[in-house]
Amino acid sequence: MKDLKPLSHLANCFEKLSGVGKKTASRYAFNIVEKFSEADVEEFARALLDCKYKIKNCPSCGMLTDKETCDICRDEERDPNVLIVVRDTKDVYAIEKTHRYRGRYHVLNGLISPLDGIGPDEININSLEKRIKDEDIKELIIATSFTPSGETTALYLNRLFKDRGVTISRIGYGLPAGGDIEYVDELTLLKALEAKQKID
Amino acid sequence: MKDLKPLSHLANCFEKLSGVGKKTASRYAFNIVEKFSEADVEEFARALLDCKYKIKNCPSCGMLTDKETCDICRDEERDPNVLIVVRDTKDVYAIEKTHRYRGRYHVLNGLISPLDGIGPDEININSLEKRIKDEDIKELIIATSFTPSGETTALYLNRLFKDRGVTISRIGYGLPAGGDIEYVDELTLLKALEAKQKID
Structure with a gap:
């Protein structure tokens, strides 16, 4: 018996999601056919x-x-002179959940990682440089994770901006080594924000 | 910061897939925004x-x-007088992978489970009765799993059809107790088919 084309095609689409293998993808595709109503599927397609x-x-x-x-950029009550620099958008959601930080963000969309061929030009550093020049940024809190590429990126940013009249600190206390910051609980993140340390 | 509506809406859709929780659903939604190209997303929506x-x-x-x-029903080389009765369509794919069985199937789309309010009328038994009458079925192999509802369904079908001149057997040897047959490996399934036993 041949596989049904629409079914295997849909399974291939699910398989492109990160962390989804062949078996899971095919289970999801069967799910769509057998458990989802037509209205559910149309809603799903529209939502995509x-x-x-x-x-x-x-x-x-x-x-x-x-x-x-x-x-956040449109919120005039937030301090326009402080930026937290993070790897990606999920990190912003994580920090916002502490409900304490009132500055703004800069999302790098990646970290410097020479082994993967990702240098400073591949991530959002040029635009950060422009913001520091144009927006009167007084403080930069680098909240990349304690991984080799997170540390490399923090060091690079510090070297790049330390003579521009910006106070640069690194998110500190509490962040577990080797961890991705999006999975850290709120309290630990809060502690880490409170214990930020100036890079000297 | 409020959640982005399109993002949380998409996450809700993913969460309807069985086995997908809140965190996984939101990870998938971020994936769509950040890693999928527009062409990929359109293909995904069309595939759904x-x-x-x-x-x-x-x-x-x-x-x-x-x-x-x-x-399978259109394949004239397959024995029209033998039916394997299974719970759902995934079980058909599993049995087909043994490349040995040359009869046809009957998919119940469920199992009798009084505790869940599923009686014989809620699953495809009426159409099976009609097929036995109309299609000169000589043999029925009941391949429901060794779970309480799988056994109940097998007993019910045996009682219903045993006086209709049909040989009724139950898939046997090798199926692990409590297991779902869609996850069994091909060899075990092959053994189970070879060792089918007449219900007396």
């Missing part, structure tokens, strides 16, 4: 397209947004 | 709709098909 076409990166900070610029 | 609208249950055996009747 909506997500892709309505959500863009904020031209200023790189955060995801469905407007011209993101909620 | 294709799957739902092109694939139907075969009116004869209940198997999935994108034609009028399924490949």
Whole structure:
């Protein structure tokens, strides 16, 4: 018996999601055929397209947004002179959950990783440099993770910006070594923010 | 910061897949925004709709098909007098992988499970009765799993059809107790088919 083409095609699409293997992808595809109503499937398809076409990166900070610029950049009550630099948008969500930080962000969309061929030009550093020049940034808190590429990126940023009149610190206390910051609990993140240390 | 609506909406859709929780669903949604190209997302959306609208249950055996009747029912080289009765379509794929069975199937789309309020009328038994009457079925191999509802269904089918001139057997040797047959390896399934035992 041949496989049904629409089914294996859908399974291939699911398999492109990170962490989804052949078996799981095929289970999801069967699920769609057998458990989802037609209305559910249409909603799913629409939600996929909506997500892709309505959500863009904020031209200023790189955060995801469905407007011209993101909620955080537009929020006038937030301190425009402080930036937390993070690897990706999920890290912004994680830090926002502490409900304590009132500055803005800069999303690098990656970390420097020479072994993977990712240098400073492959991530959002040029735009950060431009912001520091144009937006009167007084403080930069580098919140990349304690991994080799997170550390490399922090060192690189410190060297690049330390003579520009910006106070540069590194998120500190509490972040477990080798961990991805998006999975850290709120309290640990709060501690890490409170214990930020100036890089000297 | 509010969540982005299109993103949380998509995550809700992913969460309807069985075995997908809140965190995984949101990870998949981020994946779509950040790693999928627009072409990938459009293909995904099309594949979802294709799957739902092109694939139907075969009116004869209940198997999935994108034609009028399924490949197996249309295959004239297959023995029309023998039916394997299974719980769902995934079980058909599993048995087909042994490349040994040359009869046809009947997909119940469920098992009798009084505790869940599923009686004989809620699954495809009426159509099986009609097939036994109309299609000169000589042999019925009941390949439901060795779980309480699988056994209940097998006993019920045996009682219902044993006086209709049909040889009824139960898939046997090798199927691990409590296991779902879709996850059994081919060799075990082959053994189980060879060692089918007449119900007396």
